[in-house]
Amino acid sequence: MPKKNILWVLTVVCATWPVAGSAQAPKDAIAISGDDIKAVLKYAADTKRTVPDNSIRVIDMGAYQLAVGIVHRGALGGAPAAGNAGRGQAAVPAPNPQPACGEQRAGAKGPNGIAHDDTAETYIVTSGAGTLITGGTIVNGRRSPADGEVTTILNGPSCGGTMVGYTTRQIKEGDVIVIPERVPHGFSAIPDHITYLSVRPDLKNVLRRGYVNPALAKK
Numbered sequence: 001m002p003k004k005n006i007l008w009v010l011t012v013v014c015a016t017w018p019v020a021g022s023a024q025a026p027k028d029a030i031a032i033s034g035d036d037i038k039a040v041l042k043y044a045a046d047t048k049r050t051v052p053d054n055s056i057r058v059i060d061m062g063a064y065q066l067a068v069g070i071v072h073r074g075a076l077g078g079a080p081a082a083g084n085a086g087r088g089q090a091a092v093p094a095p096n097p098q099p100a101c102g103e104q105r106a107g108a109k110g111p112n113g114i115a116h117d118d119t120a121e122t123y124i125v126t127s128g129a130g131t132l133i134t135g136g137t138i139v140n141g142r143r144s145p146a147d148g149e150v151t152t153i154l155n156g157p158s159c160g161g162t163m164v165g166y167t168t169r170q171i172k173e174g175d176v177i178v179i180p181e182r183v184p185h186g187f188s189a190i191p192d193h194i195t196y197l198s199v200r201p202d203l204k205n206v207l208r209r210g211y212v213n214p215a216l217a218k219k
Contacts, residue, residue, distance in 0.1 A: 025062030032056055036216055037070050037197075043215035044072070053198070055153050058211040065202035065209060067119070069154065073130065076190040098145055101159035102138035113138060113163035113186030116155040119200045119207075121179045128194035129172035134185045136165030156206035 036056065044054050055069040102115075115138055141161025144150040150158055163184050171177060171194070179185050187194070200207075 026059070030057075030059050032068055039215045040070055040213050041072055041195075043213070051149060051154075053154050054213065055211060056213050056216070058153070058202070058207045058209060060209055065205055065207055067154075067198075067200040067202055067207055067211075069198040069200070070195070071198055072193065072195045073128075073187065073190055074193050076130070076187055098142040100141065101143050102141035102161050105139050108139040108162050108164060110139075110162045110164050110166075111186055111188040112160065113166070113184040114150075114155075114158050114160035115182050115184040117157040117159075117206075118181055118204045119156045119202055120181045121155075121185075122199045123171075123175075123177040123179070124197040124199070125171055125173050125175045125177075126195050126197060127173050128190070128192060129170065130190035130194040131168060131188045132171045132177065132185065133163055133166040133168050133188050134177075134179060134183060135167045136163055136184055138162070138184050139164050151206075152208050153211055154207075155200065156202065156204070 040054050040056050044052075052073045053069055053071045055067055058065050058067045111133060113133060113136075138159050139162045141159040144155075144158040144160065146157075150160075163186060166184065168188065
């Protein structure tokens with residue numbers, strides 16, 4: 001190919017690549033109102049959801065997705081509680097177990113937690129308080145189902161099980177916590193309740209693109 005044509009092709013590629021890469025990015029701010037958040041929480045309560053984590057929207061940012069959720073957890077004592085301590089991951093029924101993950105140790109005991117393969121999270125506590133546990137290791141874990149809500153809407157592929165070797169901290173209204181991907185996390189105690197926003201960048205596009213919570217789907 002003549003040098004002139006090569007330069008022309010390179011010019012076209014360089015000129016069009018940024019456009020193609022950001023073609024689907026929003027052209028304006030995306031607003032999630034306080035009324036939207038209340039509607040999602042009310043919908044969760046009315047439908048008696050067993051998972052406390054409620055995704056509000058998964059926003060297509062072009063090169064990646066951004067999920068925003070609201071999580072409300074009720075009182076939790078110091079004992080492990082599947083489906084509450086570990087980001088809402090319910091215990092896997094024995095007849096149909098998911099693949100094992102994490103370390104395998106006989107007789108391991110501790111609070112439940114979960115680690116997400118691909119999505120980091122930022123918690124913004126809006127009310128209440130609790131004992132957050134992070135880090136350490138997931139033991140005797142199970143993978144989240146490939147077609148389940150945790151994987152497709154909330155957090156992407158995850159491993160939930162017993163947490164050991166974790167760090168404990170008290171969090172309350174106004175606090176902001178950043179949890180990197182693959183870091184185990186959960187709650188070991190909640191005196192009354194805790195409610196927090198969860199913002200999750202999805203760089204690998206593992207979540208359901210364009211998801212809108214059913215409470216807002218008709219708005």
